[in-house]
Each structure stands twice: as structure tokens, then as C-alpha cells.
Amino acid sequence: MDVQIVHEIFFMASLIFFGGMVGGAIAQKFELPDVVLYLLVGILLGPYGMNVLNVANGSLTVKLILTVGTSFILYLGGREVKIRVIKRVWVTIFLLSTIGVLISTFIVGYTSHLLLGIPFSIALLLGAIISPTDPATLVPIFKQYKIKKKVAQTVSSESAFNDAVGSVLFFTFLSVITSGHLSLEHSFVLFLKDTSFGIGIGLLIGIFGTVLISQSDYGFLKNFSPIMSIFVAITSYLVAESLGGSGFMASFVSGMVCGNKVYPELFIATTK
Incomplete structure (x- = not known):
């Protein structure tokens, strides 16, 4: 496996885990379905948002x-x-x-x-x-x-x-x-x-x-x-x-x- 692919997977995993934790915490605070916040975090980080994750x-x-x-x-x-x-x-x-x-x-x-x-x-x-x-x-x-x-x-x-x-x-x-x-x-x-x-x-x-x-x-x-x-x-x-x-x-x-x-x-x- 190419080193660049490994770095890409690690980078995505770290952002997904952190974004998921933040989204889950917000969902708990406002008593919302956590899946909705996960989707919003994904859109925010994705190509139609901040474009941090664009694979x-x-x-x-x-x-x-x-x-x-x-x-x-x-x-x-x-x-x-x-x-x-x-x-x-x-x-x-x-x-x-x-x-x-x-x-x-x-x-x-x-x-x-x-x-x-x-x-x-x-x-x-x-x-x-x-x-x-x-x-x-x-x-x-x-x-x-x-x-x-x-x-x-x-x-x-x-x-x-x-x-x-x-x-x-x-x-x-x-x-x-x-x-x-x-x-x-x-x-x-x-x-x-x-x-x-x-x-x-x-x-x-x-x-x-x-x-x-x-x-x-x-x-x-x-x-x-x-x-x-x-x-x-x-x-x-x-x-x-x-x-x-x-x-x-x-x-x-x-x-x-x-x-x-x-x-x-x-x-x-x-x-x-």
C-alpha cells in the first residue's frame, strides 16, 4: 500500500472520529438524533462544505x-x-x-x-x-x-x-x-x-x-x-x-x- 494512501486513511479517520465526537456531544446536549449531527458534520467537512475531506x-x-x-x-x-x-x-x-x-x-x-x-x-x-x-x-x-x-x-x-x-x-x-x-x-x-x-x-x-x-x-x-x-x-x-x-x-x-x-x-x- 502506498504511503500516501496510508496517510490519507489516517487523516480521514482522525477527522471523522473527532468530528463524530463533537457531533455526538452536540446531539446529546440538544437531545437530537446523533445520526443527523453526524451527517451535518460530514457535509461540513466534505467537498460541499469546508472541503477538508475530498476523496x-x-x-x-x-x-x-x-x-x-x-x-x-x-x-x-x-x-x-x-x-x-x-x-x-x-x-x-x-x-x-x-x-x-x-x-x-x-x-x-x-x-x-x-x-x-x-x-x-x-x-x-x-x-x-x-x-x-x-x-x-x-x-x-x-x-x-x-x-x-x-x-x-x-x-x-x-x-x-x-x-x-x-x-x-x-x-x-x-x-x-x-x-x-x-x-x-x-x-x-x-x-x-x-x-x-x-x-x-x-x-x-x-x-x-x-x-x-x-x-x-x-x-x-x-x-x-x-x-x-x-x-x-x-x-x-x-x-x-x-x-x-x-x-x-x-x-x-x-x-x-x-x-x-x-x-x-x-x-x-x-x-x-
């Missing part, structure tokens, strides 16, 4: 910060989700993350087609990008304000699972634009691969991490729980993406596993 969107620095940050936020969001609650609202989560995303995509696409005058296929592609909700925005708000756990966990879970649906829609419409024809079979296979790999990898790595920090004979890393959380969040994303699955879904699921302490107790000798 190309596709640069390694931006990709690194966004990927690591979103993965860890999703992991933490997953830790807050209780499986017993998910069992009661799984139908709602399924409907919101599938039919809800489809409806939102069509509405955004149709509106963009009418107002902006862009081709309908490209407008639908835009809708597929915008429609999935962003857990990086929702999770911090739910942690800051008193919202019914059932509602907060439903929305947080849906915001993670709809990433798979959104990515499938995106590549489907992209295929239509580039090739001129729609392949429902390819889209269905892509959806299954995205979701199954994301959930499967998240479960496996989540169980692996939980066992290593458990109070069992295998929990020899139980004194390193914070570091294990970082390891599980990043590794889940990396492995899932490498195998063609949803990395963000894997991070979320691994957080659910660790948060609910899910592991095969039958195969683990618990220390008394």
Missing part, C-alpha cells in the same frame, strides 16, 4: 471506511435482535424485505421516469439502489431513543435482510439494460445464493466466535470478547462476499448468533 467516491479509503463501518454497525444491530422476537414477527419481516422493496422500487422508478425523463429500465435500476433501507442510519437511532423492542427489532432486521433483495433487483435490471432481456431464472438463483450464503456464513462464523468466548472448555478466548466481535463482524462479511453471498447479511446474522449466544451445547462440555 473520490471509488477510492480505497472510502470503500474501506464504508465497508468496515457498515459491517460492524450491522453486527451490533444483530446483537440487539432477540430470536424470540423474530419468531413472532418473521412474516412482517419477510413481507417488508421482499414485497415492500419491490413496491418501493417500482414507485421510485416510475416517479423518476416521469419527473426526470430517464428510460424506465434505468429508472428501475435507480429504484433498486434507493429502496433498501440503510441499517447504518436506523440502528443508532433505535439505540438512542425508547422505541418498542418489537418495532425496533422488526425494522432493524428488515433493513438487513432487504439488502439481498435489493442486490438481486439491481443486478436483474442491470442485466436487462446491458443484454436487453430479462432472465428470471438467473435472478432467482442469484437471490438464493445471496441469502443462503449470507445466512449460512453468518451462522457458522457466529457460532465459531461464540464458542471461543463462551464459558466452556473451548472458550479459551473469553477474555478477548471485544476483539472477537470485530473479528466476527469483518470475517463474516469477507467470507460471504468471497463466496458470492451477501456480506452485510452475514455480519448481521453473526451478530444475532453472538447476541443470543447460539451454539450447539450438546457438543460442548460446559465448565462448572
Whole structure:
């Protein structure tokens, strides 16, 4: 890695951390959602403000910060989700993350087609990008304000699972634009691969991490729980993406596993 890139990452990280702390302090003082202040600080420091942070969107620095940050936020969001609650609202989560995303995509696409005058296929592609909700925005708000756990966990879970649906829609419409024809079979296979790999990898790595920090004979890393959380969040994303699955879904699921302490107790000798 070039020295200049390293300096760039360190410079951005220091400003982001300091600006985030200042924004968070102001938010606490005036009882505002801290996410709003984080966004304002980002605009102030960015190219449309003081232009202190001005990095190309596709640069390694931006990709690194966004990927690591979103993965860890999703992991933490997953830790807050209780499986017993998910069992009661799984139908709602399924409907919101599938039919809800489809409806939102069509509405955004149709509106963009009418107002902006862009081709309908490209407008639908835009809708597929915008429609999935962003857990990086929702999770911090739910942690800051008193919202019914059932509602907060439903929305947080849906915001993670709809990433798979959104990515499938995106590549489907992209295929239509580039090739001129729609392949429902390819889209269905892509959806299954995205979701199954994301959930499967998240479960496996989540169980692996939980066992290593458990109070069992295998929990020899139980004194390193914070570091294990970082390891599980990043590794889940990396492995899932490498195998063609949803990395963000894997991070979320691994957080659910660790948060609910899910592991095969039958195969683990618990220390008394």
C-alpha cells in the first residue's frame, strides 16, 4: 500500500472520529438524533462544505471506511435482535424485505421516469439502489431513543435482510439494460445464493466466535470478547462476499448468533 494512501486513511479517520465526537456531544446536549449531527458534520467537512475531506467516491479509503463501518454497525444491530422476537414477527419481516422493496422500487422508478425523463429500465435500476433501507442510519437511532423492542427489532432486521433483495433487483435490471432481456431464472438463483450464503456464513462464523468466548472448555478466548466481535463482524462479511453471498447479511446474522449466544451445547462440555 502506498504511503500516501496510508496517510490519507489516517487523516480521514482522525477527522471523522473527532468530528463524530463533537457531533455526538452536540446531539446529546440538544437531545437530537446523533445520526443527523453526524451527517451535518460530514457535509461540513466534505467537498460541499469546508472541503477538508475530498476523496473520490471509488477510492480505497472510502470503500474501506464504508465497508468496515457498515459491517460492524450491522453486527451490533444483530446483537440487539432477540430470536424470540423474530419468531413472532418473521412474516412482517419477510413481507417488508421482499414485497415492500419491490413496491418501493417500482414507485421510485416510475416517479423518476416521469419527473426526470430517464428510460424506465434505468429508472428501475435507480429504484433498486434507493429502496433498501440503510441499517447504518436506523440502528443508532433505535439505540438512542425508547422505541418498542418489537418495532425496533422488526425494522432493524428488515433493513438487513432487504439488502439481498435489493442486490438481486439491481443486478436483474442491470442485466436487462446491458443484454436487453430479462432472465428470471438467473435472478432467482442469484437471490438464493445471496441469502443462503449470507445466512449460512453468518451462522457458522457466529457460532465459531461464540464458542471461543463462551464459558466452556473451548472458550479459551473469553477474555478477548471485544476483539472477537470485530473479528466476527469483518470475517463474516469477507467470507460471504468471497463466496458470492451477501456480506452485510452475514455480519448481521453473526451478530444475532453472538447476541443470543447460539451454539450447539450438546457438543460442548460446559465448565462448572
